[in-house]
Amino acid sequence: MPPHAGNIILHQNFSPSDTGLMQEALMLAARALGRTSPNPPVGCVIAVHGQAVGKGFHPRAGEPHAEVFALREAGPLARGSTAYVTLEPCSHHGRTPPCADALIEAGVARLVVAAVDPNPLVAGKGIQKLRAAGLQVEVGLLEDQALIQQAGFRQRVVTGRPRVTYKFAQTLDGKMAPLEPKQLWLTGPEARSFVHELRNQTDAIAVGSQTVLTDDPALTTRLEGQDTRDPRPVIFDRSGRVPVDAKVFRPGAIVVTESQQTYPEQVHVIRTTDLQEVLQELGKLGINSLLLEGGPNLASEFLKAGLLDELLVLISPKIMGKGQSPLWLDLPELQLLRDVKVQQLGQDTLIHALLHDIERVSMPEITAYTEKVED
Structure with a gap:
């Protein structure tokens, strides 16, 4: 188990390598803008020692999510790796199986998430599941950029x-x-x-x-x-x-x-x-x-x-x-x-x-949620 495994770290002082890899995940997500509805655009990069070994994005509803494509490309190199995902991995069964399960089964050691999913079916549950499985989870890297990409999805799932x-x-x-x-x-x-x-x-x-x-x-x-x-x-x-x-x-x-x-x-x-x-x-x-x-x-x-x-x-x-x-x-x-x-x-x-801010799940809410889990 890596150091600090099981912790959710909020607004970590991320390294330049972390930032560059999340930026790459955002660029992957951008390739599907306007094509994923009702789902959000999501990108994922799997990296080992700061080098990408797997990349993916969600192309459209009904097809695998970004994490699945990235894990397929990474193969066995995913074990012990860091995954950079622009949106919190899902923890529920929809049209596709939960991405949180796929990351756990692949042996990913660390997860860096840009933004928390506002969907009530997820909204921190994916983070909780990954944390419980021993992953180090860090939240908030390039969050503002991710929120802009996901603005429409976030609006619809919160307000309808x-x-x-x-x-x-x-x-x-x-x-x-x-x-x-x-x-x-x-x-x-x-x-x-x-x-x-x-x-x-x-x-x-x-x-x-x-x-x-x-x-x-x-x-x-x-x-x-x-x-x-x-x-x-x-x-x-x-x-x-x-x-x-x-x-x-x-x-x-x-x-x-x-x-x-x-x-x-x-x-x-x-x-x-x-x-x-x-x-x-x-x-x-x-x-x-x-x-x-x-x-x-x-x-x-x-x-x-x-x-x-x-x-x-x-x-x-x-x-x-x-x-x-x-x-x-x-x-x-x-x-x-x-x-x-x-x-x-x-x-x-x-x-x-x-005129109206983009919907988000605020970090204080996640902090309170984390403290409750650790009690």
């Missing part, structure tokens, strides 16, 4: 609804649409690539009926030379104005309406426009993340209902003057944004801000 982000582009004078079609692109190629990468990593994308009637968008992902997938379209069409032959009504599409309109068989219909009910229904469909696009009307409704979690604003270095569609978010009061980050994307500026 997906995490909602509103993305929009505007000129310096606050306009969202040009007068002339030839001026359609407000932003440059780097910003447009960012938007399509965002779609590639998001479960569902929502617009209002006016956006569909005006543009007939496909709401697909277009990234040249990359393996991409399309988010599920969600169309908010209260009175059933959108024609059923619109491009968005592809297999897997969702329409939110109060009308009795008949839609194609492959379209899932939610016949309520109560946003809380709509999001709960999307959560039941396994949707972890929802991206709002289009004009400000739909986003204003989410804001007023307290259901908008993040903002992504692309600001173009252009002045439109008397252009159409000024940006008017209809708010009942001043909204406080937090964790504001600014990034340059070619000629454009990206501002990312949170």
Whole structure:
């Protein structure tokens, strides 16, 4: 049994090697963003003396978890190794056997976890099981990065609804649409690539009926030379104005309406426009993340209902003057944004801000849980 076996160490002073290996696990998890729902994206690295001997990530629901792929690659080298996992290993039987059991059976000696799983079926139980089996367990390495990756999953398992982000582009004078079609692109190629990468990593994308009637968008992902997938379209069409032959009504599409309109068989219909009910229904469909696009009307409704979690604003270095569609978010009061980050994307500026924090299982809760176990 290694030194300090059986202890849960919180916010350890991790070595540069530990940090590098967890960063690699996070990069592995990122390869499946938007593809694992209703599960979270998870990466795992098995290492011996600071060198990776096995790597894996969870590719999609129903397939093995990250730990299993990493252990398969490590083989017998896993005995006595350290496992770096971006999310606490599961301890229950779901579609796949518990990953905690696989780590124990493989003889892993030390486990480093980025973030604790908020799922009530896990939420510390995986850590407890591994600790009871004699593993040294350390928690919290690169936790903030892991929380960002897992934000949608964490939101859905705690609240029952997906995490909602509103993305929009505007000129310096606050306009969202040009007068002339030839001026359609407000932003440059780097910003447009960012938007399509965002779609590639998001479960569902929502617009209002006016956006569909005006543009007939496909709401697909277009990234040249990359393996991409399309988010599920969600169309908010209260009175059933959108024609059923619109491009968005592809297999897997969702329409939110109060009308009795008949839609194609492959379209899932939610016949309520109560946003809380709509999001709960999307959560039941396994949707972890929802991206709002289009004009400000739909986003204003989410804001007023307290259901908008993040903002992504692309600001173009252009002045439109008397252009159409000024940006008017209809708010009942001043909204406080937090964790504001600014990034340059070619000629454009990206501002990312949170309205609601990412769900987490706090370290004090785990500390109390540990003390209870050790009594």
